[in-house]
Amino acid sequence: MGERGKKYLEALKKVDRERLYSPREALALVKETSYTRFDGTVEVHMRLGVDPRHADQQVRGVVVLPHGLGKRVRVLVFAAGEAARIAQEAGADYVISDDEGIKRIQEGWTDFDVAIATPDMMPKVGRLGRILGPRGLMPNPRAGTVVNPEDLPRAIREAKAGRVEFRVDKTANLHVPIGKVSFSVDQLLENFAALMDAVKKARPSGLKGPYIRRVVVSATMGPGIKVDPVAAQALEVSA
Template structure:
């Protein structure tokens, strides 16, 4: 069944040439111009990768520190105890706890946070939350830099608060990453996009053959997709912020 779009969407889509691959700078400006919501829409990058996600050596999973953040407050939860818990609280973590926090998540389905961090000594207990946190992408994991030693908690919490986000491919080989808000300047969107591209290139799996990044689209919440020139995007230089 063909999806019907409203007048606002159609007017926004009319500004985009679907047969043209836009330069990153052009796409960053156009994603602002084609946003028609009455709220501060999220800007997302969607990348179609030339990977076979059925194979373990072709998974793309890493993190990126967005120079201008995500545009929304990040609530950080930390599983820690003793001195590590005190260090997490002093570093600005929103929620800190150990056994009682694990029980709260289990019994109350408490999920009022954006990212979870844990010290290694807590992972034996946190592991039982796998079914609850895993399906929401909230499970602490060494690969995403969210299982860290106590002395690293202040640095990691600060990075997360400032806009460090995790990305990973889905079952179809796509990446979907929020890189800011429509209220950002085009330059800020471009900078965050450049940082993402550097991180995605660095995360190229060893088992990948052929073309790694097949297509890139920028879009805002409910807005039309804007095709981005893949070559130009891969050659972007991240400017000092």
């Protein structure tokens, strides 16, 4: 067994696999059991009581994490003319306004984390669906990444602050990052509360039965720690 395997088993010993931890206890334990040398990402995994095969049971939404994700977010904006100038002044890392920029992405360039577009650019951006879609980078009005020029400063600011999109997968699970292991427990807890609030708001209106069935938190390569789903849903978002 390698060094990594030993470290994982040692971390696992600290976790009671049968217990449902309170959100605060679980996040403190995530910090304690992260054994990677780099600053790992803390993720929340949720099992939902929905059937994603039905269009009316799709769960998707956006959350702006109060403490961000602990990394620099590179924002690309598709905009032309006056909107391109607004995007540049609002702090966009890249602005694409012509076919040359579109071609660059068609050739495989995707060194950015969030893509935002103005509505008039969407016919051109639509040609990039095969490249941007699978990477979760396609601008989308429902996700708040297709915006009018006057809304660009807010959209760019939110993206840089730690705006995270979430979407239920085929197995009715959500996997969402909420920060880094180096964050304090309070910072992680506030980000967790913001996520839970957004997920609750995204509940399908016609859903019967329990919605959030299982909640687990973990750090990159660390053991999963079960969180009491009732306590997780009771978290208050601080003003």
